[in-house]
Amino acid sequence: MQILLDPKYLFTILLLGTIVWITYLSKRNESASDFFVGGRQFGWFTNGSAIAGDYLSAATFLGLAGLTFAIGYDGAFYTFSFSIGLTLLALFVAGPLRRLGAYTVADFVAYRFHSKRARVIAVIVVLAISGFYAAPQLLGAASILSMFFGTSYEIGILFTSLVMIFYVGVGGMKGTTLNQALELWIRLGAFIVMVAAAIYGGFHYQKILAVISDFSGTIANTGAFTADGKDIVFSGEKWYQVGLFNPNFWHSLSMVIGLALGVIGLPHILLRFYTNPNAKAARKSAVMSIGIASLFFGLAVYLGVVGRAIFLEGNASAEVMKNLVTGGDNMVVPSIATALGGQWLLGFVIAGAFAAIFSNLSGLFIASSGAIAHDLYAKFSKKELTEKQRVRAGKWAIVGLGVFYGILGLLVKTASIGHLVALAFTVGASTFAPIFILGIWWRGITEKGAIAGLVMGLLASLFMIFFSGVLPEALQFRVPGIITVPIGFLSVYIVSKLDGKVPADVNLFMRKVHAKEGAS
Amino acid sequence: MKEKEFVLTDEPCETIDIKKLEKLDKETRFIVRSEFRTGMSLTVIYFLFVLSVPVMNWFKPDWAFTKLVGGMSASWFLTTIIAMVMAFVIAFVHTKLYERWERKVETIMHSSGNEEKKVETATASAITEKEKETVV
Numbered sequence: 001m002q003i004l005l006d007p008k009y010l011f012t013i014l015l016l017g018t019i020v021w022i023t024y025l026s027k028r029n030e031s032a033s034d035f036f037v038g039g040r041q042f043g044w045f046t047n048g049s050a051i052a053g054d055y056l057s058a059a060t061f062l063g064l065a066g067l068t069f070a071i072g073y074d075g076a077f078y079t080f081s082f083s084i085g086l087t088l089l090a091l092f093v094a095g096p097l098r099r100l101g102a103y104t105v106a107d108f109v110a111y112r113f114h115s116k117r118a119r120v121i122a123v124i125v126v127l128a129i130s131g132f133y134a135a136p137q138l139l140g141a142a143s144i145l146s147m148f149f150g151t152s153y154e155i156g157i158l159f160t161s162l163v164m165i166f167y168v169g170v171g172g173m174k175g176t177t178l179n180q181a182l183e184l185w186i187r188l189g190a191f192i193v194m195v196a197a198a199i200y201g202g203f204h205y206q207k208i209l210a211v212i213s214d215f216s217g218t219i220a221n222t223g224a225f226t227a228d229g230k231d232i233v234f235s236g237e238k239w240y241q242v243g244l245f246n247p248n249f250w251h252s253l254s255m256v257i258g259l260a261l262g263v264i265g266l267p268h269i270l271l272r273f274y275t276n277p278n279a280k281a282a283r284k285s286a287v288m289s290i291g292i293a294s295l296f297f298g299l300a301v302y303l304g305v306v307g308r309a310i311f312l313e314g315n316a317s318a319e320v321m322k323n324l325v326t327g328g329d330n331m332v333v334p335s336i337a338t339a340l341g342g343q344w345l346l347g348f349v350i351a352g353a354f355a356a357i358f359s360n361l362s363g364l365f366i367a368s369s370g371a372i373a374h375d376l377y378a379k380f381s382k383k384e385l386t387e388k389q390r391v392r393a394g395k396w397a398i399v400g401l402g403v404f405y406g407i408l409g410l411l412v413k414t415a416s417i418g419h420l421v422a423l424a425f426t427v428g429a430s431t432f433a434p435i436f437i438l439g440i441w442w443r444g445i446t447e448k449g450a451i452a453g454l455v456m457g458l459l460a461s462l463f464m465i466f467f468s469g470v471l472p473e474a475l476q477f478r479v480p481g482i483i484t485v486p487i488g489f490l491s492v493y494i495v496s497k498l499d500g501k502v503p504a505d506v507n508l509f510m511r512k513v514h515a516k517e518g519a520s
Numbered sequence: 521m522k523e524k525e526f527v528l529t530d531e532p533c534e535t536i537d538i539k540k541l542e543k544l545d546k547e548t549r550f551i552v553r554s555e556f557r558t559g560m561s562l563t564v565i566y567f568l569f570v571l572s573v574p575v576m577n578w579f580k581p582d583w584a585f586t587k588l589v590g591g592m593s594a595s596w597f598l599t600t601i602i603a604m605v606m607a608f609v610i611a612f613v614h615t616k617l618y619e620r621w622e623r624k625v626e627t628i629m630h631s632s633g634n635e636e637k638k639v640e641t642a643t644a645s646a647i648t649e650k651e652k653e654t655v656v
Contacts, residue, residue: 076600079600088563092563205590206590209591240596241577242578249575284615502536503535505526510548511548514551515548
């Protein structure tokens, strides 16, 4: 009973209880449409909330404020780059994608070119992106459980995987969407309360920016927590300007390209537009999610600046100062919460962090289970599967993914969350973004061109992330979009031009995805 | 115009040389072009803003990071406040423009008597109106 009086346990148990309740209420998934796209019944408000919930992962909830705290303006610029992609998605992809009326991301590629080969390659890319995205989410969940609840890293991974298998396996897309929508408002609520507490405490944006930028010297009360026992030296001027993360203009540009176009290639975000009843609702969902995400990004930067101001004052409790010195970027938001609102606000923020992780992971689970059960098993099975068999295949795929992602989570114990997420964005920007943009708007794209784009985009991204060390320094980028995205687009364009053989029904496809609903 | 529908299948279909491909029908061509034009115009406006931020930061840093109000410089203001508003406004304007265009087409559709040619007539009228606007 005593444990329930601890806010972090109380809020976490409330969150888990709500997930179980929503999942139980939405457990009836009789058809594949129910399971994979929630029966295409979600209006713009619910789906807009769920898209934002899908997009604003642990890396966003904990990471962006942490980055702004650590690297100042470059952290804010990172956030700015993240904010661009959803708008491009709304402008060029959301409506046409919904009009196609498919189930999965690979469906688009397969139907557009009438190609099973393209479907298989698209599935590989979906699994690659989802794997790189899911591993850091599990890492984040296990770290939070370890830091605040004292569990081991391995138990944290096991617990999160089991919650996800239940959550997505039982609830399908219906339960996932409703849970994601609710979880979005929990974490947004946590940020709003934190910002309100900061303003109430006198941390006004332009005022604290001035204090930070004018600061130069050592930060009081930090020496007790550093390895050499000396207070940390800080230059406000450097923090306030560009250069702490991106060393030159080209790195900034590469970040914009990679992160902005990366959103268009994220399978769990693309999939969400299939759950709307029509293209109009899909567009409105996109606008709604952009509004929420923009507000969220703005608040994240603000909180990063507030964290830096609290740290420079040096008056926070020893626990907060210790966490800000030794806890890394991901401990900044929980530390600010403790400093501003004590254990109750910390409890709310921990629930928000879990909400972010569960929400994002569930989107990845449902996208990948569709890729395995619908795109591989159902499409390549020799016999015609019934709706129930397809749903059952989806559920087994989720169990398999729980194990697979769990193993990946164990392998990345010491990796950087931000780096892995950036990798997922880079792969998405270089593979699916060219295929979706050109596939929707250009009749000249061919099957060979699409396959070349997917393969070259994937290989180029993996090379730039893992082996870019062999290249000259000028070609090494933290977010290598400036190199990999043109490779993806040019591969599609050049091979399509050389091939020249487009599907004979491409005009019907254009009519299907562009004409007003009911017209085709 | 509506003889065939696109079939959602990944069974192989015939291919055709792009040079021999028929033009899109008038209606679809109009829709694709107008939709793309709207999206592209907004993207150009948006990206002029987006790219101006790193250009300003790296090539005019003195100006970009000069404090204007309190500790707020042009760059901090554009990156952390205006950018977030812009992302939403661009998408919102796009949706509104598209809905207005759709309503226009729908109104003309309802006034048309011939069921078979509803969409075709509607789009043709919309095209004519667009052409008139261009002439004006």
